[in-house]
Amino acid sequence: MDNRQTEFEAMAMPHLDAAYSLARWLSRSPTDAEDIVQEAMLRAFRAFDAVRGETVRPWLMAIVRNCFRDHNAKARRHEPASETVLEHLVFDGPSPEAEALGASERRRLDRMLALLPDDYREVLLLREMEDMSYREISEAIGAPIGTVMSRLARARALLKDKWLAEDAR
């Protein structure tokens, strides 16, 4: 096997599950997520020489995010997922460990997260799933830190408003 390939696999493949999770939450579709991750790994391998020594994971996640954007542009699906589409989304079942929320509330939150506009959802996912700093997110999405900050705040405010609105019903 090629040396470069061995080296890449040792650095990138440990992050495959995380890349897949991110792609799945970004795209809200298991099949799209597979296509996105496959493309992302190939792009990462091609650009690999440029990043040796840098932090691999945020770099890889930025590529996943860009692949998702390209994939979306190709599929021309700019509109947010509908509630009916989300019905078919099978997320993992409730975790065995005790959780703050019950299963039905957890599903409600999943649904709200999935319905956030792409611009908001991606910053929230990078922040919460990947624990990236504002600077890292700013580099990943190619936008200023101020934009990252305001999108995160708006994403959370939207979630809060939806949550409270449903409670009030």
Added chain:
Amino acid sequence: MTCAEIERTSAFLDGELDASAGAEAERHIETCKHCQALVAVAGEASEALRGRAARLRAPASLRARIAQNLADEAKVVRLTSLRPVRRQFWLGAASGVGASAIAAALALAVMVLPAAESLTASLVDDHVQALSSGQTIAVVSSNHHTVKPWFAGRAPLSPPVSDFAGEGFALAGGRVDWVAGGKAAVVVYRHGGHEIDLYVWPSQAVAPPRRSERRGYHVVSWRARDLTLAAVSDVQSDELDRFVRLVQTAVE
């Protein structure tokens, strides 16, 4: 219904505030119902996402496909690096390696001439189109630490990116464009009121002529390792040559 301080509150949750701004944010949250609700829901969302992220697994079939893709790609990369570049022909010729190398180089030059001309045309047309649409720069930055990683995942290669502001050629940013049917990284520089686009793409059999001109724009092209580079601009041709020498020195 919201509060004007949600950005600060949200940044506080992310640990992005310094101590004094953090203390202010905390004091505000204690008195603001909106921000209290925001903190509560954001906390639940955070926990949900962190919990989920840890449990999703990439399917084994996906893992296998990726391994196969990488193996295929590794072969392509090896072939590319074995492909003789033009400079090696001339080195061989100069050191008397043989007439066949010279003949091959000449044959190549003759064969590629028409296609090479059309490559020049497409570079200039692309440059002019980008200028007239005002969309020459997708990532705006004079910092090569920002511009270089921006290309990863967007372009099929990592272009050389340096700032030559001290020499009069300031890095302005970059974009991705198409050259000869493939994606090229375009690094954008400014010189006086002019723009210089440095196109970089993986070398193919056809390369633009060393220097050419079209519609008042100059194109200077060369190869470095397995990349082809072309500087396109309407600056004076000796200024463009000076720019090219700076880039070549930085690449070597």
